[in-house]
Amino acid sequence: MSGIDRITDKILEQAKLQAANRVNYAKETAQKTEASLMKRFDRTVEAEKRRALAEGEEAAKRVIANVKLEGRKKKLAARQEAVNLVFDRAVEKMAGLPEKDYLEFLSDLAVSVLGEGENQLILNSRDREALGSKLNKAVSKKAPEMKTVISEETVSSAGGLIVRNGDIQTNLTLESIIRLEREKLEADVVRIVFESE
Numbered sequence: 001m002s003g004i005d006r007i008t009d010k011i012l013e014q015a016k017l018q019a020a021n022r023v024n025y026a027k028e029t030a031q032k033t034e035a036s037l038m039k040r041f042d043r044t045v046e047a048e049k050r051r052a053l054a055e056g057e058e059a060a061k062r063v064i065a066n067v068k069l070e071g072r073k074k075k076l077a078a079r080q081e082a083v084n085l086v087f088d089r090a091v092e093k094m095a096g097l098p099e100k101d102y103l104e105f106l107s108d109l110a111v112s113v114l115g116e117g118e119n120q121l122i123l124n125s126r127d128r129e130a131l132g133s134k135l136n137k138a139v140s141k142k143a144p145e146m147k148t149v150i151s152e153e154t155v156s157s158a159g160g161l162i163v164r165n166g167d168i169q170t171n172l173t174l175e176s177i178i179r180l181e182r183e184k185l186e187a188d189v190v191r192i193v194f195e196s197e
Contacts, residue, residue, distance in 0.1 A: 079194065086189050087182055091174045095159035103131055106161055107138035109172045114143055115165035120151040122162040128154055135161075 097105065110121055121135060132150040139148045155162050160173035 079190065082193055083186060083189055086193060087178050091158050091178050094174050099131070102159070103134055103138055106131070106135050107142055110135070110139045110148070110161060110163055111142045111146075113163050113170040113172065114139075114146040114148065115168065117147065117165060119146060119148045120153075120164040121148055122151040122153050122155050122164060124157050124159065125154045127159060127161070 094105070095102075106123075106127075110119075121132075121139070123132060123135070127135075128150060136148055136150050139146070151164070155173060157173035157175055160175070160177060163170045163172060
């Protein structure tokens with residue numbers, strides 16, 4: 001083997017060795033990069049899982065809060081309906097009093113607001129027909145100095161009356177009385193109706 005062949009073989013060996021070293025280095029670098037990327041990928045996946053879980057929990061809390069709020073709204077509406085029913089029944093009870101008691105009640109209401117001059121007593125059509133003249137007599141008996149007449153006009157109400165004296169009109173219908181008293185009584189009604197809750 002000549003000197004050139006040996007030099008060529010030596011150069012080829014060194015080139016092969018360098019090529020092998022570079023390939024090994026490239027493989028190691030690729031493995032390290034892949035491992036690094038996998039770690040970063042795993043961290044990103046974990047972070048995304050945590051974020052998605054937190055968002056899911058937050059969304060679930062919002063849904064639960066909304067459901068609870070809707071439940072409270074429905075419960076409150078049902079309570080309000082029950083309270084309204086109690087006051088509606090109170091109007092019915094007052095309108096359904098025995099005639100003697102109802103007449104006494106109406107005359108006391110009227111006498112409490114009578115003024116000087118002519119006082120018109122305005123009733124619903126049912127009470128006007130059944131009790132008009134009796135009421136006028138009862139009021140005249142309790143307040144003989146006051147002038148009262150049963151009005152031809154009627155009011156649309158379950159009961160009670162309106163007393164008109166000139167331009168002044170006092171609404172003493174059962175609905176009006178209950179509406180005025182409701183603010184004072186509503187808390188007690190709620191407590192009584194819902195005390196078992």
